[in-house]
Amino acid sequence: MSGKPEGPQRIERREALTLRSWGDRPVGPAADRLDSDVVVDCGWGRLIFAHTFEDPRNLASALRAEGEGLRDIAFYVRDPHVVLALAPQELFLDPSHTYRLWLSSYRPPKMQPRGFTVRRLRTKSDAEATNRIYASRGMVRTHPASFPWQQRRSDVLSYYVAEDRETGDIIGTVTGIDHVPAFNDPDNGSSLWCLAVDPQAAHPGIGQALTLRLAEHFVAQGRAFMDLSVMHDNEQAIALYDKLGFQRTPAFCVKRKNPINEPLFVPEHKDVELNPYAEIIIDEARRRGIMVEMLDEQLAYFRLTLGGRSVTCRESLTELTSAVAFCRCDDKRLSHRVLKAADLRVPAQREAADEATNNAFLAEHSRVVVKPARGEQGAGVSVDLRATAELDEAIEAAQRVCPDVVIEEFVEGQDLRVIVIGGEVVAAAVRKPPQVTGTGRHTVTELIEKYNRRRMAATGGKSKVPHDDETERCVRAAGYELDSVPAAGETFMVRKAANLHTGGTIHDVTEQVHPTLIEASVAAADALEIPVVGLDLAVPDIGGPEYAIIEANERPGLANHEPQPTAQRFIDLLFPQTAVR
Numbered sequence: 073m074s075g076k077p078e079g080p081q082r083i084e085r086r087e088a089l090t091l092r093s094w095g096d097r098p099v100g101p102a103a104d105r106l107d108s109d110v111v112v113d114c115g116w117g118r119l120i121f122a123h124t125f126e127d128p129r130n131l132a133s134a135l136r137a138e139g140e141g142l143r144d145i146a147f148y149v150r151d152p153h154v155v156l157a158l159a160p161q162e163l164f165l166d167p168s169h170t171y172r173l174w175l176s177s178y179r180p181p182k183m184q185p186r187g188f189t190v191r192r193l194r195t196k197s198d199a200e201a202t203n204r205i206y207a208s209r210g211m212v213r214t215h216p217a218s219f220p221w222q223q224r225r226s227d228v229l230s231y232y233v234a235e236d237r238e239t240g241d242i243i244g245t246v247t248g249i250d251h252v253p254a255f256n257d258p259d260n261g262s263s264l265w266c267l268a269v270d271p272q273a274a275h276p277g278i279g280q281a282l283t284l285r286l287a288e289h290f291v292a293q294g295r296a297f298m299d300l301s302v303m304h305d306n307e308q309a310i311a312l313y314d315k316l317g318f319q320r321t322p323a324f325c326v327k328r329k330n331p332i333n334e335p336l337f338v339p340e341h342k343d344v345e346l347n348p349y350a351e352i353i354i355d356e357a358r359r360r361g362i363m364v365e366m367l368d369e370q371l372a373y374f375r376l377t378l379g380g381r382s383v384t385c386r387e388s389l390t391e392l393t394s395a396v397a398f399c400r401c402d403d404k405r406l407s408h409r410v411l412k413a414a415d416l417r418v419p420a421q422r423e424a425a426d427e428a429t430n431n432a433f434l435a436e437h438s439r440v441v442v443k444p445a446r447g448e449q450g451a452g453v454s455v456d457l458r459a460t461a462e463l464d465e466a467i468e469a470a471q472r473v474c475p476d477v478v479i480e481e482f483v484e485g486q487d488l489r490v491i492v493i494g495g496e497v498v499a500a501a502v503r504k505p506p507q508v509t510g511t512g513r514h515t516v517t518e519l520i521e522k523y524n525r526r527r528m529a530a531t532g533g534k535s536k537v538p539h540d541d542e543t544e545r546c547v548r549a550a551g552y553e554l555d556s557v558p559a560a561g562e563t564f565m566v567r568k569a570a571n572l573h574t575g576g577t578i579h580d581v582t583e584q585v586h587p588t589l590i591e592a593s594v595a596a597a598d599a600l601e602i603p604v605v606g607l608d609l610a611v612p613d614i615g616g617p618e619y620a621i622i623e624a625n626e627r628p629g630l631a632n633h634e635p636q637p638t639a640q641r642f643i644d645l646l647f648p649q650t651a652v653r
Contacts (some may be wrong), residue, residue, distance in 0.1 A: 510558025
């Protein structure tokens with residue numbers, strides 16, 4: 073598609089942006105076909121507007137020239153079979169659908185975002201936050217990280233972010249490309265790219281708000297439509313686009329075969345759906361040529377073999393962890409005694425006994441936690457108990473998980489999970505209890521259901537607020553019943569424990585943790601004599617030295633800490649000859 077060349081002043085401005093024509097032809101006043109063979113650098117790769125390429129050989133050559141570690145996309149490919157035939161071993165047809173929103177009929181929504189705002193990307197930290205979100209969603213990050221900030225004045229690229237009103241955190245991002253300045257589009261179009269929401273964001277409607285804000289931007293620019301490309305099996309995103317009035321349009325994408333795109337052109341041969349905690353390890357092992365033998369699919373037992381060495385695993389628990397080390401973590405009473413003996417800070421603890429003894433412990437500490445002496449994934453745990461009646465009920469609930477129950481001093485602070493592998497801290501993340509925000513229209517139960525749908529989608533079905541006595545207790549403590557309708561904008565916790573499996577969220581803080589917390593975590597792993605462990609610390613400030621180690625997990629979920637290289641360091645430990653640092 074070609075239009076009339078622009079004047080020299082316009083040409084020179086365009087040259088300063090990310091737009092460039094393919095090949096070595098000059099871009100500027102000397103160029104003869106500015107609207108042909110158009111490529112836009114997006115930082116994560118190049119968006120190649122295939123319908124501006126008259127010769128399919130040039131299009132194939134552009135795709136084959138993709139940079140290392142980047143992902144180029146050829147969009148609006150008219151004759152994909154012709155392009156693929158030119159390089160069948162290097163190119164593939166992307167399994168995506170194209171959707172279009174006609175902007176002439178667009179009407180702004182009546183409901184405005186609650187708990188967050190959508191605005192233009194303004195700072196380098198905004199750009200770095202978008203990269204963090206890309207990584208958390210398995211997307212290719214921009215190079216450099218500040219690329220979106222560098223393009224903030226571009227008339228081709230537009231960046232918007234969603235900002236949490238309370239914390240100031242960036243929790244979503246979207247990129248728009250204006251086709252008119254990009255290639256003088258006679259169809260007067262635009263497109264949406266890289267819509268991504270932080271998987272830990274609690275607010276509903278972030279993706280919708282970002283999409284609509286970008287649509288409003290292009291309406292203001294006088295554009296006729298906004299297109300986007302979405303994977304054919306991304307049901308959640310497709311449902312959103314259907315809801316907003318997008319329509320399928322017959323357009324195709326072609327990409328180059330590379331390690332990033334491999335899952336799109338190499339069929340998976342999985343006899344069973346593995347949980348993300350086993351899958352992240354198995355995928356890393358296979359990338360290194362390590363043989364994987366499934367031993368028990370349901371319980372995620374597998375054996376890794378390379379040369380003459382084999383290691384049996386259950387997710388991140390391996391035979392390198394001794395039975396003694398396992399017991400030290402499995403029993404919270406024993407963990408407590410071992411860590412205390414190592415001069416590490418732990419909360420006061422005692423076993424649940426008779427009512428008078430239990431109440432005396434509560435009176436001494438005023439706020440306590442009740443948990444099964446043996447258990448996992450937050451089952452039977454009650455946090456921040458202040459009344460004797462609550463304490464009795466919590467002990468009974470914990471005994472349904474394990475007959476032995478412990479009562480601990482409640483330590484105020486953030487819930488910090490630290491992963492130690494081979495005596496080295498690999499990742500650290502703050503875990504936050506699940507909270508919902510009222511709409512003025514939905515009951516607490518409905519808000520929890522909406523929250524659960526988002527968390528299940530973000531965690532592969534592993535994070536969900538259970539409907540149990542502890543949830544009801546926390547909802548009542550916040551001043552509501554399950555059938556209450558909280559006012560719009562009212563935010564409150566529905567669980568006080570931050571466990572991921574009971575709906576908590578997890579936020580990477582690896583680079584912010586105080587050295588004392590790092591040293592304490594390594595010392596705790598050493599005291600427990602365990603090679604891989606997840607330690608839960610209560611800390612008033614992740615940047616400060618104060619802490620209390622709450623418990624240790626002998627089988628931590630490594631998938632919860634991306635983009636930190638937890639799986640890589642785990643395989644390094646098991647097969648050090650394959651490590652590349």
